[in-house]
Amino acid sequence: MKWxxxxxxxxxxxxxxxxxxxxxxxGYLGYRGTMEEYGKKEFTACILSGIYDQQGTAWRxxxxxxxxxxxxxxADGEPYDLLSCDVKDHNQQLDMRFAIHLRESVxxxxxxxxxxxxxxxxxxxxxxxxxxxxxFSFTHSAEVQLxxxxxxxxxxxxxxxxxDYAYHKEGxxxxxxxxxxxxxxxxxxxxxxxxxxxxxxxIIEKDKGIFRKISFSAKAGKTYTIxxxxxxxxxxxxxxxxxxALEESCSAIERxxxxxxxxHEKIWxxxxxxxxxxxxxxxxxxxxxxxxxxxxLSIAPRHTQAASIPxxxxxxxxxxxxxxxxxxxxxxxFFLYTDPxxxxxxxxxxxxxxxxxxxxxxxxxxxxxxxAWESQENGQDACSDYNVTDVFTNRPMRTxxxxxxxxxxxxxxxxxxxxxxxxxxxSILLDGGAEVILECARxxxxxxxxxxxxxxxxxxxxxxxxxxxxxxxxxxxTNKMAVYTIKIALETLELLKEEPxxxxxxxxxxxxxxxxxxxIRLKRMLYVPEPDRKTGLIEQFDGYFNLEDTTVxxxxxxxxxxxxxxxxxxxxxxDTQIIKQADVVLLLNLFKEEYSQKDKEANWTxxxxxxxxxxxxxACIYAMQACDIxxxxxxxxxxxxxxxxxxxxxxxxxxxxxxxxxxxxxxNGGAWMTAVLGFGGLxxxxxxxxxxxxxxxxxxxxxxxxxxxKGQQYKVEISKQGSEIMKVVKS
Ligand code: IFM
Numbered sequence: 001m002k003w004x005x006x007x008x009x010x011x012x013x014x015x016x017x018x019x020x021x022x023x024x025x026x027g028y029l030g031y032r033g034t035m036e037e038y039g040k041k042e043f044t045a046c047i048l049s050g051i052y053d054q055q056g057t058a059w060r061x062x063x064x065x066x067x068x069x070x071x072x073x074x075a076d077g078e079p080y081d082l083l084s085c086d087v088k089d090h091n092q093q094l095d096m097r098f099a100i101h102l103r104e105s106v107x108x109x110x111x112x113x114x115x116x117x118x119x120x121x122x123x124x125x126x127x128x129x130x131x132x133x134x135x136f137s138f139t140h141s142a143e144v145q146l147x148x149x150x151x152x153x154x155x156x157x158x159x160x161x162x163x164d165y166a167y168h169k170e171g172x173x174x175x176x177x178x179x180x181x182x183x184x185x186x187x188x189x190x191x192x193x194x195x196x197x198x199x200x201x202x203i204i205e206k207d208k209g210i211f212r213k214i215s216f217s218a219k220a221g222k223t224y225t226i227x228x229x230x231x232x233x234x235x236x237x238x239x240x241x242x243x244x245a246l247e248e249s250c251s252a253i254e255r256x257x258x259x260x261x262x263x264h265e266k267i268w269x270x271x272x273x274x275x276x277x278x279x280x281x282x283x284x285x286x287x288x289x290x291x292x293x294x295x296x297l298s299i300a301p302r303h304t305q306a307a308s309i310p311x312x313x314x315x316x317x318x319x320x321x322x323x324x325x326x327x328x329x330x331x332x333x334f335f336l337y338t339d340p341x342x343x344x345x346x347x348x349x350x351x352x353x354x355x356x357x358x359x360x361x362x363x364x365x366x367x368x369x370x371x372a373w374e375s376q377e378n379g380q381d382a383c384s385d386y387n388v389t390d391v392f393t394n395r396p397m398r399t400x401x402x403x404x405x406x407x408x409x410x411x412x413x414x415x416x417x418x419x420x421x422x423x424x425x426x427s428i429l430l431d432g433g434a435e436v437i438l439e440c441a442r443x444x445x446x447x448x449x450x451x452x453x454x455x456x457x458x459x460x461x462x463x464x465x466x467x468x469x470x471x472x473x474x475x476x477x478t479n480k481m482a483v484y485t486i487k488i489a490l491e492t493l494e495l496l497k498e499e500p501x502x503x504x505x506x507x508x509x510x511x512x513x514x515x516x517x518x519x520i521r522l523k524r525m526l527y528v529p530e531p532d533r534k535t536g537l538i539e540q541f542d543g544y545f546n547l548e549d550t551t552v553x554x555x556x557x558x559x560x561x562x563x564x565x566x567x568x569x570x571x572x573x574x575d576t577q578i579i580k581q582a583d584v585v586l587l588l589n590l591f592k593e594e595y596s597q598k599d600k601e602a603n604w605t606x607x608x609x610x611x612x613x614x615x616x617x618x619a620c621i622y623a624m625q626a627c628d629i630x631x632x633x634x635x636x637x638x639x640x641x642x643x644x645x646x647x648x649x650x651x652x653x654x655x656x657x658x659x660x661x662x663x664x665x666x667x668n669g670g671a672w673m674t675a676v677l678g679f680g681g682l683x684x685x686x687x688x689x690x691x692x693x694x695x696x697x698x699x700x701x702x703x704x705x706x707x708x709x710k711g712q713q714y715k716v717e718i719s720k721q722g723s724e725i726m727k728v729v730k731s
Contacts, residue, residue, distance in 0.1 A: 030314025353379025620670025
């Protein structure tokens with residue numbers, strides 16, 4: 001089975017893409033797949049999870065730590081690196097099995113040739129540690145200088161974020177300590193290095209960095225190796241990040257690269273043991289799915305109890321490093337089934353940020369919790385009212401994602417309830433989850449509008465998952481999810497009654513008694529668009545069917561500029577039935593038991609040709625729904641598109657003038673969901689009963705995976721001959 005992702009030759013035009021594709025990470029940090037000699041121009045970055053900064057009025061974004069892996073070679077005064085030499089050979093690889101980045105280059109200069117080999121990983125055993133082995137050999141003897149250290153001149157989209165720099169040398173370790181401009185966070189990168197040759201060492205402070213220049217006479221053909229231990233801490237982690245970073249980089253280097261690597265590999269073997277999905281009969285699908293899982297495992301927050309995953313993972317500052325509904329609706333299932341603790345962690349983040357959601361609701365004049373569309377560390381909404389820039393005028397365009405995409409609160413409530421259902425553990429509810437669900441339900445009570453002549457409540461002036469149609473009335477997905485939120489709020493209350501003291505205290509604290517009646521009424525009277533009796537179609541929102549009915553190709557042909565935004569006031573799709581991403585089809589997939597096969601098929605067939613898939617969240621939903629309809633061959637191309645999005649780099653790179661590239665963890669989660677819940681047809685009912693109703697693609701001989709349900713791990717094996725669900729007994 002293939003575990004290596006590889007690219008041969010230097011492909012400078014793909015430098016951004018490969019930075020994403022070859023990312024190594026451990027949830028605390030993500031280190032882009034760039035070369036050791038690269039700097040900010042080549043988009044090198046060590047992205048930190050959950051710590052943000054704002055420069056002036058620019059968008060707040062996550063912080064990139066000073067780059068402790070920086071390493072550059074000179075021989076007889078001449079630089080030997082990818083940017084200056086004739087590149088004879090270059091090979092970049094990622095070993096997904098152990099999350100190790102590998103590089104081999106042969107670089108030719110005026111008088112010499114060098115072979116460089118490196119490997120690096122973001123330790124799974126110690127989340128603050130990045131480590132590397134870098135070796136080289138010259139064809140001719142030369143006076144070599146190896147410059148290695150910490151480059152503090154980092155790449156930022158909306159920076160610079162460091163208002164202050166300090167450089168430290170303590171024993172064998174170097175450190176760059178920076179202070180961020182907005183919240184004065186201290187971020188420290190410390191580095192210690194050890195080499196297999198005694199050289200003259202000089203410490204240089206320059207260009208916002210601190211480096212060691214190691215000079216020695218290199219013998220022709222001899223291999224020299226330097227090992228580096230880089231440790232990152234911030235003042236959000238500990239009171240004194242400097243001391244700890246310095247100490248830990250020294251102790252890591254003392255323990256030795258091989259020991260650190262063994263510990264790291266052991267943990268990755270355990271990750272795969274729980275998370276791998278095996279597809280027999282389709283190498284390409286297997287590889288793409290594994291890669292998707294690799295991406296998810298690399299960014300899973302395990303370093304804290306309450307953290308989430310941004311829409312572009314830890315691959316950069318795109319989308320402001322913010323957390324979207326992507327986490328709950330697209331990534332959470334993977335984690336809940338394969339590593340429930342991470343799943344809980346993701347939802348603890350929403351519990352932690354409840355006050356941010358309350359504030360946002362109040363800002364718009366509502367009660368309850370209205371979660372941020374683009375959530376940062378305290379639940380504040382990073383989404384601006386002008387979130388897209390017009391390509392023609394270069395002016396910010398008024399968009400309504402922040403104020404109208406109200407389904408976000410239902411998505412959050414849904415996620416918390418999923419944790420409860422799949423783990424069977426009430427603690428998520430008792431530890432704040434119940435409060436979130438109740439506050440989200442309260443939000444919909446406060447938001448809904450009573451339509452007198454129809455004697456029903458409606459949700460008006462919203463945006464559904466399809467963002468090309470703004471400010472619509474009664475988006476089917478939103479209304480259905482709001483009703484579901486109310487349903488689970490009532491179920492939560494019933495459950496809590498079994499803990500009377502807790503129940504009373506919570507009702508009192510939230511002053512919820514007065515809302516109960518309203519909630520019960522809303523459950524009964526909130527309008528949810530239903531399938532039309534004749535056609536089976538659900539109208540995406542009021543009036544959708546009256547919009548121009550055309551094709552994606554026709555709408556695309558109306559673009560004047562390829563980067564033009566399709567939605568908003570003047571978007572080419574806005575007045576048509578062309579939608580950005582799965583909307584009604586998503587609703588049908590989530591509530592599959594409630595709709596007939598005939599209606600599901602009618603809607604898939606109607607909406608599929610009208611979907612542009614302008615979001616990477618779309619393809620997996622069409623794939624899963626095709627499986628549910630019983631057509632794996634319809635599903636397959638969508639599955640492959642989802643599973644390979646970060647391998648091919650084929651995704652939208654711009655929304656208006658704004659760069660939106662990076663990795664796509666929602667699509668990665670969607671790939672897993674399609675394999676397991678779609679092709680595998682896995683279902684778990686509220687009582688925890690597991691069933692499979694598989695629809696394997698033609699060439700898949702066998703599909704097997706493991707899942708956790710209510711604390712017990714199971715192995716599921718599905719083949720054309722039959723299926724088996726077995727308890728995993730740990731010896
Ligand atoms: O959350 C998504 C949204 O649904 C479509 N635009 C991109 C966002 C981040 O992935």
